[in-house]
Amino acid sequence: MSLLIKNGYCIRSQKEGYYDILIEEGTIKRIDKGIDGKDCEVIDAKNCIVMPTFCNAHTHMAMSLFRGLADDLELMEWLTKHIFPAEAKFVDKQMVYVCSKLSILESLRSGMGCFMDMYFFEEEIARAAIEVGVRAIITEGIIDFETPDCKNAREAINKTRSLKEEFSDEELVRVGYGPHSTYTLSYESLRYLADNLSDDDIIHIHINESRREVESVLKDKGKRPIDVLIDVGLLRETTFMAHCVESSDEDISKIANYGANVINVPQSNLKLASGIAPIQDMLKAGIGVYLGTDGAASNNNLDIIEDMRTSSLLQKVKFDERAMDSKTALAMGMNHEGLFDGVGFIREAGPADVVVMSLDDLEATPVYNPYSFVVYAANSRSVRDVIVNGKVILKGGEFVNADEEEVKYEVRELSKKLGAL
Structure with a gap:
C-alpha cells in the first residue's frame, strides 16, 4: 500500500512549505498539494514539520x-x-x-x-x-x-x-x-x-x-x-x-x-x-x-x-x-553530502527516509523559522514518526518493529554483571 504524508510543512525538500508527500515502494513518488489519499495509508502531519531523517x-x-x-x-x-x-x-x-x-x-x-x-x-x-x-x-x-x-x-x-x-x-x-x-x-x-x-x-x-x-x-x-x-x-x-x-x-x-x-x-x-x-x-x-x-x-x-x-x-x-x-x-x-546515497534531502524519485516532528509542544510555540526551531528548540520529544525506506518504523512515538521493554530488560540483566543498579 502507498503511504501519504499530508498537511505537513516540508523543509530540506525539493518543495518547501505545506505539501503532501506520496511514497511508493520505498521511494518518494510525488511532492504536491492536495494529493488524494484514496487507497493510501495516510499520516496526518498537520501542525508538524516534515524533513529528512x-x-x-x-x-x-x-x-x-x-x-x-x-x-x-x-x-x-x-x-x-x-x-x-x-x-x-x-x-x-x-x-x-x-x-x-x-x-x-x-x-x-x-x-x-x-x-x-x-x-x-x-x-x-x-x-x-x-x-x-x-x-x-x-x-x-x-x-x-x-x-x-x-x-x-x-x-x-x-x-x-x-x-x-x-x-x-x-x-x-x-x-x-x-x-x-x-x-x-x-x-x-x-x-x-x-x-x-x-x-x-x-x-x-x-x-x-x-x-x-x-x-x-x-x-x-x-x-x-x-x-x-x-x-x-x-x-x-x-x-x-x-x-x-x-x-x-x-x-x-x-x-x-x-x-x-x-x-x-x-x-x-x-x-x-x-x-x-x-x-x-x-x-x-x-x-x-x-x-x-x-x-x-x-x-x-x-x-x-x-x-x-x-x-x-x-x-x-x-x-x-x-x-x-x-x-x-x-x-x-542529515547526511550532508551523501554518506548514504540520496538520503538527507526530500526529493521526487529519492529514498523515502522522512521524519515527522510535532509542533504541538511548549517549546514549539511559536515557530517563525522551522530550521531555527529544529536546531535551537526541538528535542527528541518533538519526534513523532520516522519512516525509513518507505516503511514506518516509529509511529506516534512508539516502535513498530521492536519490543522496547524486552530490550531494556536484556541490557539491564547484562549490566548487573558490571555492578549496575
Whole structure:
C-alpha cells in the first residue's frame, strides 16, 4: 500500500512549505498539494514539520552497556584504564546485538534513520539495524592488539572482506573498513589495509581526537596523524575521520586537498575535555563535515538533535555569532553530502527516509523559522514518526518493529554483571 504524508510543512525538500508527500515502494513518488489519499495509508502531519531523517555518522552502538561506567576522565585514561578492560571482559556477540538494539531504538526516538558504526561483531549490529528497519554502515574495528572478535588487524581486515560479501545484497546495510586510529595501528597494518581496498571502500577512523593523541603519534611515528594517513594512502574521498579536534591549519588544507571528510562529535569531545574542533574553518575550506554522537559510554546519550545544537553553539563560541547557522547545522546532521546515497534531502524519485516532528509542544510555540526551531528548540520529544525506506518504523512515538521493554530488560540483566543498579 502507498503511504501519504499530508498537511505537513516540508523543509530540506525539493518543495518547501505545506505539501503532501506520496511514497511508493520505498521511494518518494510525488511532492504536491492536495494529493488524494484514496487507497493510501495516510499520516496526518498537520501542525508538524516534515524533513529528512538524521544521520549519526560516528557511533559505537553496542557501548550503551558502558553508559556511565567511567565518567569525568581524560580520553586516554578513560579508554585504556576503563573501556578497553571492560570490553575484553564483557563484549561478545549477544552483548553487541542486544546493546546495539537498545542504542538504535534510543537513536530512532530522536529521528535518526541511518548511522555509521565502528565496533566488534559488526554483523550483530547489522542484524539489529535490519530488524528495527534503519540504514547502517558497519565497520569492524581494526586494531593491532587482540579484540573480543579478532586476534589482530589483518584478521579484522579479512573479516571485513567477508562481511562485504555477506551483506552485498542487503538494502539497508553497507560495509566499510574501521581502522581505529593511527595510534593503535602500525605503519605495516595501515599499509596492508590501504593495499587491500577498492576505490569505493569507506574508511572510518578516529583522527586528531586530542592533543595527547597527536603527541603520541608524533613520538611513535614521527609525523602527525593526517600525514601518516597520506603516507600509507588512506587519506582519500571515501575517508571519514571522527573528532578532528586537534586539526591544524595545515591539516585542514590537506584534508580539503585530498577530498576527505570530517565527522564532528561535539558532546563527546566536550565530556572528555578533548576540545572544540575547528569545524567552521573546515566548512570554509570546502570539507564535507558530518555529525556523530560517539557511543553512549562517552556522550552519554545518543540524541543526535542535542549534538546538532551543541555543534552550532560551539562554533559560535569558537568563531563568532554567525558561524554554523541553523541551515548549515541541519544539513550536517542529515547526511550532508551523501554518506548514504540520496538520503538527507526530500526529493521526487529519492529514498523515502522522512521524519515527522510535532509542533504541538511548549517549546514549539511559536515557530517563525522551522530550521531555527529544529536546531535551537526541538528535542527528541518533538519526534513523532520516522519512516525509513518507505516503511514506518516509529509511529506516534512508539516502535513498530521492536519490543522496547524486552530490550531494556536484556541490557539491564547484562549490566548487573558490571555492578549496575
